[in-house]
Structure formats: C-alpha cells, structure tokens
Amino acid sequence: MTTQSLPVRTDAPDRTPEPTTGRGGRRRLLRIRAGRQHHAGPLAYVLLAVMAILSIFPLYWTMVAASTDNTRVSQTPPPFLPGPNLFSNLARAWDEAAMGKAMINSLIVAGVIALSTVMFATLAGFAFAKLRFKGRNVLLMLVIGTMMVPPQLGVVPLFMLMSELGWSQQLPAVIFPTLVSAVGVFFMRQYLSEALPDELVEAGRVDGAHSLRIFWSIVLPVARPAMAVLFMITFVHAWNDFFWPFVVLDMTNPTVPVALTQLSAGYVRDQSLIMAGALLGTLPLLAMFIVFGRQIVSGIMAGAVKG
C-alpha cells in the first residue's frame, strides 16, 4: 500500500465537547489528535471487528454457559446460544457459592481502596505539581521508583504482620497495603501540573487561605474529572486483585476472585454454577465500563507515557 498520505487535519473527530481541563492545557483528558488522519479501509474494519469479537466472546460464552445446565454445557458441539436457566444459576451462585458475601466484601474493599487512593493521590499530586519544598524531586523519584517494586515479593512478612495485628481473614488485611498507589500519585501530578493554573493557587495564598483550604476549595474542583477516572481505574484493579487476597483470606470471608477459585477447586465440577459465579463477579465492572467507557479509555490514555 503506497498511497500518498492524506493532507493532515488537526481537528478532532473523536473529541467530545465535555468540560475538559484548564484553559491552555496542552494535554487534555481527550486530546486533540495529532498524527495521521488516514481513514480506516475495509480491511481495518474487518480486523477491528475480529478483535472486538475475540475480546467479547469469552464473556459472552460465560453468559451462555451460565444460562444452561451441566449436561448441555458438556455436550458437543458446545452451546452457542443462551439457555433458560440464567437467573436460577445466578441465584444459586449468590447463595450457595458465597458469591453474595464475596460481592459485598469486594464492594467494600474496592470502594475503600479507590476512595483513599484518590484522596491521597490528589493531595500528594497537588504537592508535587504546585508546591515548592525541599527534596521535592528526590521524593518524586522515590514515588516513581516504588512503581518498580512488585508488591508480592514481601508477601511472607506481610502475612506475618497481618497475623500479629490479628487481621488474618479480615478485610483490613486486604485494604491497608493498597491504600495508596504510586501510579495514582504520578497520574494526579501529571494532570494537575497542566490543569491547575499557578495563578489560582497564588490567588488563594494572597487571600490568606491555608494550604488545606486551598486544596479543598481550589484544587478539588479542578481535579474532579481526573479523580473520577482514577477512582474507576483503581476500583477495577482492587476488585480484580487476586494474589494477596487469596493468601490472606479464606472461604469464610472471601472477595470475589477468592470465592471463584474455591468454586472451581472441587472434584465434582458444577460448570454452570462456576460460570454463573464468574459472570456475577464480572457484571459490576462490565456495567461500569458500559456506562463510563469513554472516561476510562481517556483516563488510561491520559496516564500513558508519551513519546
């Protein structure tokens, strides 16, 4: 394909007129597109359609398997259309497989973690972006350095620590280690550097407001869109987190992924029940993605390393 490239247009075909960030910020949550503006040809559409099907099919099939019964699931050819038992299977998963309790636990865990991550990340991000203090750059490098430390390497002492605190099998054991996130701090710093005009902070100072007041009345309103995105992304990660909850929780008090593991660990496998559990555990996030897909996509893209 050696076509001449089209004249480049710099208007933004996929930008929405939603309120973005401060004026003059070069990088908005939904950026003006630079780069090529080639139109997709039929081949691109076909490939993208294949990709979309591959992405969605496993979840569709989860739903199909969750809506049939075990004999039908294990026949060949496998069923491709939903059967009649979806709601009865979901109800069974909710009651029998501890999925009900797990959903509530996961809601608490992911909710608390997302809230605290957003709060602390916005505080720290504001300090790193707009306040001058000794050692700022060193501390910021430290934050970035911590991203490189895989949390699971400290799992043995962490487990011992939780035993000593008496938190084994308790939700705080899952919540506390992830109350903050380096990625979140960095993300908020990037965002506030550009979205929050220095003059606004200065004006607050001149009016004699103390730092916390400036944060509360000036920074928070500006940071709101980024906070919402960070909340959702953190929620997804906390909801799906597997290794540490699996280590520290048991079946009496599980989160969703832990309950799902137990569901599948028996010798007698109730496939429809397992799939109903998997579907149940995925539905809340799926709903979130359907409603806020645009914000999540733009949030992930805004947090990306450019260049």
Add this chain to the structure above:
Amino acid sequence: MATSTTKALAGEEPPAPPGTAGDGTSGKRRASLLHRLDVKGAPYAFVAPFFVVFAAFSFYPLIYTSWISLHHVELATLDVREWVGLDNYTALWQDERFWNALMNTITIGVISTVPQLLMALGLAHLLNYRMRASLFFRVASLVPYATSVAAAALVFTMIYERDFGMINWALGSIGIDPLDWEAEKWPSQFAISTIVIWRWTGYNALLYLAAMQAIPAERYEAASIDGASRWKQFTNVTVPGIRSTIVFTIVLSTIGATQLFGEPLIFGQGPNGVTGGADNQYQTLGLLLYEEGWKNYQMGRSATVAWAMFLLLVLAFAVQRLIKRLRARSS
C-alpha cells in the same frame, strides 16, 4: 467522596477577608508564623500518607523478606524463628522444582509477553485510523481488562477442556486430533499464555495509541514527501516515536510475568492448582512460593523463593539494558 473526613480537617469557617492571614484574631506575628509553618510544612503533610503506607506495607516487608529467608519458620508457629543461614538458598539451588518453576516462568513469560505486545502494536495502529464507532472499538478492546484473573481463567479453562471444550471441538471439526491441554507441557503453557494475552493486549494497545497520537504530524508529512510507504512510515516514524512507551510496557509486562500466579492456579483446578499440573508442567515461581509457604508450611523457604523472584526481575532488567547498549553500539 470522603467528604466527611476532609470537611472535618479543612474546617468550615468562612474564607478570611483579604489581607489578614488565617486567624486574624490573635495578632499578626502569630498569624505570620502560622502562615510560614503552613507553607513550609503542608507539602510534607500532603505527601506523607503515601510514604507512610508504602513504608509500612511494601518497603518493610520487602526488606524483611531477606531476613526471613535466612530462618526456618513454620506457618503454624510464625513467631518461632530458627536461624539457618543460607540453608534455604542451598536447598533451593539443589531443588529441581525450583529450576523447573524458573524455566516455566521464563517460557510462559516470553510466549505471553512477546505476542501480546506485538498484537497491541498492531491493534493500536488500527485504532489510530479515523473511523466510525472508534469509541466502541476502544471500549471493546478494554473488556478483557475489566475481567478478573479468576473469571477469565475459569472461562478459558472450560474452553480448553479436554473432552468437551470448545477448542478441541473446533479442532476436531477440521480433522485435527484433540489435545490434552492441561496434562501436556507445551499445550498447557500455551493455554495459560492465551489468558494473559487476552487480558492485557487491549490495555497495552491503548497505551500505544496515546503515544501514537502524540507524534507530531510533520514527521509523517516529511516521511511521505520522501516517498515512504505506509509500512515504512509505521516502522520508521510510528515505532521510534513511541519507543519509551514500548519500554514502559515491556517493564510492566516483565514484572507481571515474573509473578504469574492466578492463571496457572485456576487452570489447574482443584488439587493440581498449586503444583501447576500433575508433573509441575506449568508451575510458576509464584505458585512455588505459595506451595512452600501455605501448603508445605515452610515460610522461610517461601521467602527464599520470593527473593529469587526479585533477583530474576533484576536480572531481566539487566539483560534488557545490555541489549539496549549493544544495539546502540551496533547502530
């Protein structure tokens, strides 16, 4: 959103009139001192929560892991620690299961990361076209990212099932003998890799897409004026233009691959879960770490595996740097 706590902190007093500093009642000097304290101290207070939590629940355990690994500690009696020096390390070095898990971690890591990032690159390129329904395609490619490891692994385990799984049925319908995806080494590692690839390709593609859109249009114009084909533009403008993002995703994927745990655990279903198959054919270091600590009750050994994982990561990055150096020298 967490208003209650912040409200309590921020206080609800009306804003001070301009010109007075904070609490104007108690004399200018005290006010200015408070102001100075606030300006100097507040930034540290703002970043403190992050560092406190990180130190307590990430940094301290990480350091303490190396200390635990020099002891014999049993799960049932965590406070009884017997100094054994480097015994855990020598035992691990001579342990066949360790080398097996190490090799599996590397092979699964490679066959899940390389195709994943290549496919993400292609997908990002496609998503970068102007088209209808671009938002739909972006959200669709993120659907796997919204699915938990547990749910994804369960579905794929069923799809790869030996007797009635969809894959074997599909293979059978085009005349290929069914495979025992779980019991055989390479098929099982391939199957586990597809779970990883499925979950992360779209996410990485979005990171690449963001970087692609930051490439200045002039570079493409210049390339096309030079008569570069679409493919040439892709290899000579797009890929170099997103180099640092590619490095970033390689780093993230390497960290993820080193710690692979949920996918093989659930793929093994039940009793074989932690051992990574009947012959440990897909046991990763993450599974071995868990097996040593929570199945064999040897916390010291478990910490040793964790430390080995850390060394593996360091080694992986050293190799990456070396490759970068060599390539820089050769070009």
